[in-house]
Amino acid sequence: MVNINILDPSASPLDYYGYELRRYREAxxxxxxxxxxxxxxxxxxxxxxxxxxxxxxxxxxxxxxxALETGGMLSRLLGLVLRSRLPVWFQQVAELEARATEICTFQTHMVHGLLQTRAYARAVLGAMDENNLDDRTTVRLARQSILEKKEPPLLWAILSEAALRQVMGGPEVMRDQLTHLLSFETDPRIFVQVLPFESGAHAGLTGSFSLFRFSSDPDILYTEGYGMGHPTANPETVRDCSLRYDHLQAAALSLKDSAELIRRIMEERYEEQPRTDQRPVA
Structure with a gap:
């Protein structure tokens, strides 16, 4: 057990948070x-x-x-604490998300982390490792706070139809996740498009990727592998994937038709069905 008397506030943002909490409480x-x-x-x-x-x-x-009249100090510190708990290789991506004015992402097999529900995120994160699952889920969802900023980024998410049909956590989790996606229909800064199976060969066959755009800095492309991320500002690479994204947007369903497909999949695959072994009461 950690001895609170020797807690070093410079060891990490979490240690600093604990140190300040104790200091305010004792005061x-x-x-x-x-x-x-x-x-x-x-x-x-x-x-x-x-x-x-x-x-x-x-x-x-x-x-x-x-309660302790801190002037909001701990709430302001929380974002830094949670970001520091992300995997080291992903911390730079969280910083890009926080600074970007526009995020364009294409996902081949699951819903993007910025749009995940808690139950869906927990199912994804727990697929191979259930250690500290509650904390890891909290850390992932904390990234979504950028969507509640006074000036949030424009988020454009293209999802392969496979992401809607791949069952994460069971039918109830998927039903809630798809309902969550539909909740953005009237949001003026979050757009969800679906790339249907019927689109065939497309510009995103090589995998998922995200583009981050900024008010004054160069655009950055981000791709991901097993336990590692690959951000790059190489102009040629960014230009190539920007073109790919344009083609994906053109091949994807419209916003309205995407929402209709999400509703249809939710009803066909994830709505509760009556048991077939029940007989009508005479």
């Missing part, structure tokens, strides 16, 4: 149990967060900020 003259009672969490959880053994959440941070 208020509260024990961990007393603070927990005030914010409706257990004293044990407060202690785990103070000793950098548990990740804080947005709700926890907001309640502590209010």
């Amino acid at each position: 208020a003259g509260l024990t961990q149990q007393q603070l927990g009672s005030v914010i409706n969490y257990t004293g044990s959880l407060v202690g785990q967060i103070e000793t950098a053994r548990k990740l804080p959440t947005a709700e926890f941070s907001e309640r502590v900020d209010l």
Whole structure:
């Protein structure tokens, strides 16, 4: 167990968060149990967060900020904490997402992380590794906070039809995920298109990729392999994939038709079906 008396606030953003939480709590003259009672969490959880053994959440941070009158300090620090818990190779991508004014992504087999529900993300992350699954899911979903900024990026997501039919976590999880995708129909900054199977050979056969565009910096292309990411600003490579994205947008269904296909797949594959072994009551 970590000794709170030697917790080093410079060791990591999580350690710094725990150090500051403890400092504010003690300045208020509260024990961990007393603070927990005030914010409706257990004293044990407060202690785990103070000793950098548990990740804080947005709700926890907001309640502590209010209770200890921190001026929103812990809530502001939370984004840095969660980003630091991403795999090292992915942290640069999260920074690109946070700075981009426009994100264009093509996904061949699953919904992009910025559009995933908690249950769907948990199913994806737990496919090969269930260690610290709750925390890893929280960290992934924290990336979605960029969509709630005062000036969020424009997000254009093209999904292969396979991403809608590949069952992640079971029918209920998929039904909720597709419902979530449909919730963006009226969002003026998030667009979801589906590339149907019937489109045949297309410009994205080599795999998923994302393009990040910025107000003043060069565009960046990002591709991903097993346990590694490949961002590049090479003009020729970026130009080639930008052209590929234009072709994918042209081959994909319109926004309206994409939504209709999502609804149809949801109804055909993931809606609850009556049991066939039940007999009508006489």
